[in-house]
Amino acid sequence: MRAWLFSLAAGALFALAGPAAAHAMLARANPPVGGAVAPAPTELRLQFDEPVFADMCDVTLEDAAHRAVPLSTLMTGEDDSVVVAQIRARLSPGVYHVRWRAVSRDAHTTEGAYVFHVR
């Protein structure tokens, strides 16, 4: 019984530990991961599950032939977990590749990639 109580108490202690930050993982994106959109989007919006430093993050956009599509400087969105980049070209129908690298508030780095389609 004592072992159970000890385990629960220790578990609760760690669950409540703070302040802490964590690796930022992509929670939602617009255009959506693997999705198809029309009309062509004019911005990329990445929402992470942790606040990130927008100025230390990196996002690139490439077309199906892996030619870079120009983006604006990354900006913080409605909160610190959202980064936004304006797409500075008109996207024609096809497949587009997004690559991102995020730096969370504790300086942990994460990365990812996905595609979306413009109909």
Added chain:
Amino acid sequence: MRYLTIAASAALFCFAAAPAYAHGVVGQRFFPATLSTEDPVVADELALPTISSFDDETEISMEFAKRITPRLAVSLEGEWTSGDEGDGFQNLETGIKYQLFTSADHESVFSIGVDVEWGGTGAERIGAEDVTTIAPAFYFGKGFGDASPDWLKPLAVTGSLAYAIPTEGHAEDASGDAEAVAHVASYGLAFEYSLPYLAANVRDLSLPDWVNHLTPLVELRLDQPVRNRGEERATGSVNPGLIWSGRRFQIGAEAIIPINDASGDDVGFVIQAHYYLDDLFPRSLGRPLFGQGR
């Protein structure tokens, strides 16, 4: 002098600045900590508690792992057992693991290690042997993010192979009789289908947020006595389950299905709470003692 040079070279090798990926992040892949088999990634982590119930025996255990360098970690494990033969602690176990190879592009990782079960530190009445066992091991992990078709990309496989060598051929059991202590080869495999990977890298199916944190998995364990085995037979289990991984911790549950009658009679279960110390304590306990983590 020669030994000094070798030692210095080994130290430099271990301490050399190299990409380190905390609690299972390798490129785009996150390998959650598996419940029943050893995962391949070096991390600052705490599994507390792991509770299993199987064949009229309940076990409560904890494991703490600490990175010494970004690629080298040591671990300490203790387990308390309650069953028909009474209650008590099993032998203390320690381990050391080195993440030898990491490929972010190929979501691959390969590690080597040595685990030691310290004989005589546990209670004999519950079967803790008085013989120390040393088990060299290797571990691997591979994500299928570079695979085609898309539905295969969230899949990952991790595995381990260890060979436990007792320091003595015989041990005394609880009644004082000598019994053979076998060399045991232990195999572990885990097949994981990562819904976080699916949502973030392949296709967002607009599932509820909590679902996007789930990883269904099946773990396979097999312990095969190899030498000095006496009457011992191979034992193992198939463990299907689920892991929910959050930002600071994960929780998991699995069924334990024995593979033969030597492994057990009934289906059991294991549950675990597992904490990512690098995220809970990024500036203290969650950092490697030497070198830069990330």
